[in-house]
Amino acid sequence: MNKTKVLTGITTTGTPHLGNYVGAIKPAIEQSWRDDIASYYFLADYHALIKGRDPKRIHQSTLEIAATWLAFGLDTDRVTFYRQSDIPEIAELNWIVGCMTAKGLMNRAHAYKAAVQANDEAGEQDPDKGVTMGLFCYPVLMAADILMFNAHKVPVGRDQVQHIEMARDIAGRMNHHYKTRFVLPEAVVGETTAVLNGLDGRKMSKSYDNTIGLFVPEKQLLKLIRKIKTNSLEPGEPKDPDTCTLFQIYSAFADADGIAAKRQQYINGAGWGDLKNELFEFLNGHLQLPRERYYALLDDPAFIEQELLKGAQKARAEAAEHLGTIRRAVGLKPLA
Ligand code: TRP
Numbered sequence: 277m278n279k280t281k282v283l284t285g286i287t288t289t290g291t292p293h294l295g296n297y298v299g300a301i302k303p304a305i306e307q308s309w310r311d312d313i314a315s316y317y318f319l320a321d322y323h324a325l326i327k328g329r330d331p332k333r334i335h336q337s338t339l340e341i342a343a344t345w346l347a348f349g350l351d352t353d354r355v356t357f358y359r360q361s362d363i364p365e366i367a368e369l370n371w372i373v374g375c376m377t378a379k380g381l382m383n384r385a386h387a388y389k390a391a392v393q394a395n396d397e398a399g400e401q402d403p404d405k406g407v408t409m410g411l412f413c414y415p416v417l418m419a420a421d422i423l424m425f426n427a428h429k430v431p432v433g434r435d436q437v438q439h440i441e442m443a444r445d446i447a448g449r450m451n452h453h454y455k456t457r458f459v460l461p462e463a464v465v466g467e468t469t470a471v472l473n474g475l476d477g478r479k480m481s482k483s484y485d486n487t488i489g490l491f492v493p494e495k496q497l498l499k500l501i502r503k504i505k506t507n508s509l510e511p512g513e514p515k516d517p518d519t520c521t522l523f524q525i526y527s528a529f530a531d532a533d534g535i536a537a538k539r540q541q542y543i544n545g546a547g548w549g550d551l552k553n554e555l556f557e558f559l560n561g562h563l564q565l566p567r568e569r570y571y572a573l574l575d576d577p578a579f580i581e582q583e584l585l586k587g588a589q590k591a592r593a594e595a596a597e598h599l600g601t602i603r604r605a606v607g608l609k610p611l612a
Pocket of ligand 1: 283285287320417422432436
């Protein structure tokens with residue numbers, strides 16, 4: 277059976293929060309159990325260099341993100357789980373496909389456009405102030421990540437869809453000009469997976485500083501849940517679950533029966549204090565075991581390293597063979 281290849285990258289900046297788990301990690305791990313899919317999940321540490329220049333942070337984030345995926349039971353024998361920078365073939369492909377990428381295409385990439393717009397709004401003379409080649413060419417590196425493994429499907433957040441379309445465009449140009457046979461990748465945006473709200477009711481995001489860390493200690497989890505913004509309705513007054521962050525977080529972890537029962541509680545006018553305590557108990561029940569595993573894993577970086585090297589070995593074997601074909605196609609080959 278020809279498996280569908282599903283590939284996604286996680287930039288190694290920061291510490292995972294509940295929103296990351298619900299939006300990306302949980303669906304990815306669930307999908308990895310399917311037999312008709314070959315999953316490629318990687319730590320995008322080359323990409324992390326675009327966003328941050330603190331070596332300690334990038335290193336620590338790589339450790340934390342790898343530990344998180346393993347703590348939730350990712351089976352590294354079933355999936356190819358690797359660190360981008362362990363696959364130098366990706367960096368080489370980045371160069372090759374970059375030579376087939378129009379600069380004008382990159383001018384339209386939204387991360388770059390946002391930077392230019394911010395400069396413009398700040399009254400800067402130079403529209404490119406603070407823009408590195410890394411930021412400008414970031415979609416090319418993403419294309420190399422994807423095309424290296426001929427991924428069919430790429431699960432991403434809505435903000436990344438444009439980059440997958442660019443990868444498709446680049447693959448098409450390569451195929452047309454060099455007669456390579458790159459798969460044209462498709463973005464998959466989870467319609468059913470929730471985008472969680474944060475403490476203040478806006479989308480949970482590091483940039484809003486409103487996140488709930490996935491593995492914060494119990495006490496802090498309770499404290500954060502108590503901080504979640506609710507309205508001023510009193511106990512006994514019916515409440516609207518559909519506009520409530522507590523309900524939304526609950527729903528992301530509960531089954532249909534649990535969600536229906538919780539909905540009824542809102543209609544019956546449960547008090548915010550009780551709803552918050554219950555959410556804590558429920559969430560803590562789900563996170564307790566992975567949390568323990570997570571801290572045990574952080575104490576054993578050598579084990580994590582070994583898991584990543586195992587993944588790199590699998591990934592590199594495939595990447596090296598594919599890169600060989602690509603090199604020959606573009607004319608980089610022995611003279612005799
Ligand atoms: N840029 C992606 C993000 O910020 C991460 C990423 C890097 C990625 N390379 C990728 C995602 C390749 C999918 C495929 O979310």
